[in-house]
Amino acid sequence: MQNYIAGRWYDEDDSLISALITGVLNGESVYEVVRTYNGLPFAFRKHFDRLKRSAALMSMEVPFTCKELNSIILEGIDKNRPSPSGDLRIRIVLFGNGENVLPAVIYALLPSVSKDIYELGVKIAISPYTKPSGAIVDPRLKIPGASWNIRTRKNLGDNYDMIILNEKGNVCEGSFSNVFLVKDGRVITPDIGSGVLPGITRDNLIGLCRSIEINVVERPVAAWEMFSADELFLTHTSVGIVPIRKLEEKILIEDFTDGMTRLLLDNFEDYIMTEDSNWSGL
Ligand code: PLP
Incomplete structure (x- = not known):
């Protein structure tokens, strides 16, 4: 290279x-x-x-x-x-x-993505490290030395990523991904005020939901809500949408042949390739 x-x-x-x-x-x-x-x-x-x-x-x-x-x-x-x-x-x-x-x-x-990720989903857990409040570190700052991300990544074990909570104990994001919950047909993700990095894939996912009239809500999310979610998935640049099979020891979903995550996965590439804002403004 x-x-x-x-x-x-x-x-x-x-x-x-x-x-x-x-x-x-x-x-x-x-x-x-x-x-x-x-x-x-x-x-x-x-x-x-x-x-x-x-x-x-x-x-x-x-x-x-x-x-x-x-x-x-x-x-x-x-x-x-x-x-x-x-x-x-x-x-x-x-x-x-x-x-x-x-x-x-x-x-x-670009590392190739195993088909298993999309078909079987991944395991995640909750990180023992917390993202500092916005008053200490602006959450929009993308810096290499963020210790809560580095330490989370070093302790992943068999987890694909771990969910980092914010200073209030609410859900924030993964160490390299944003997180979404599906509950009763709605897609929910921590709002920007929860301290998330405004992920570009997160932004596209929200756009996709709106374009196919899926109700998408950005709001503070309590950690327990992840355990009662119908489905969970992550988003990040290199892979797009990552379905989650298991949260800690709780199996959420074993079959990704239908459901919201599958619907979003099936429509994601078409959406991002045709959404003008992804290819314009240079
Ligand atoms: N949150 C954090 C902490 C990240 O480091 C990343 C990506 O590196 C994301 C979320 C996902 O952002 P994007 O979709 O722009 O890759």
Whole structure:
């Protein structure tokens, strides 16, 4: 792979970022992860806007316009795409360095998703780590050093992800995903006030529900509600919708041939591929 770092392309083995950069030394950095579909960066404008907001919350400026960053991303896709059908996961990191901001764009193959995930669902649990209140860390900030996410990921065991609660003990999100409940035909997800990262897949899922007239509610969600839900699923960029079979030791659902999660899975790709806001605004 070829990676873009502070104005130059490097072979993967030479992509070493100097430890002298302030952002590396003191954690002054923000990031985004973008994926491609058929070689095109998905929802790039939305990722760029979220990156810009994270950067602003760290008093950093993004050293590109959306269009400039998009052309670097496209150049790297051209250099790194393994085959016409291969897709990539692209991590964009901004490091603060005094008055400057140094960008790095790191390419990797998009891991292939086992069909079992969609057909059998995954196991999740509740994380022992809590996301700090918005008064301490702005929940919209996407930063590499979020200890509650890092520690949750290190302790996953046989769980796909773990649900992190907020400072009130309500449901917040996974360490790399947003969470949705299905109850009595409604789709429910913690609202932005619950401290969630405004996930781009979450946003698309809400849009999909509205487009097919499924009642979708954003509100505070108590942790016990997950145990009485009819269905649960996660959303995140690289996989989309992830059905949940088991929460802690409780089996929720064993058969994903019908139900709300199946309906949403069946319609998701069509929705995101045709929803204009995922492909415009560059
Ligand atoms: N919540 C957290 C803490 C995340 O790190 C992520 C993705 O990395 C998400 C939610 C899902 O966001 P998206 O759908 O934009 O990938």
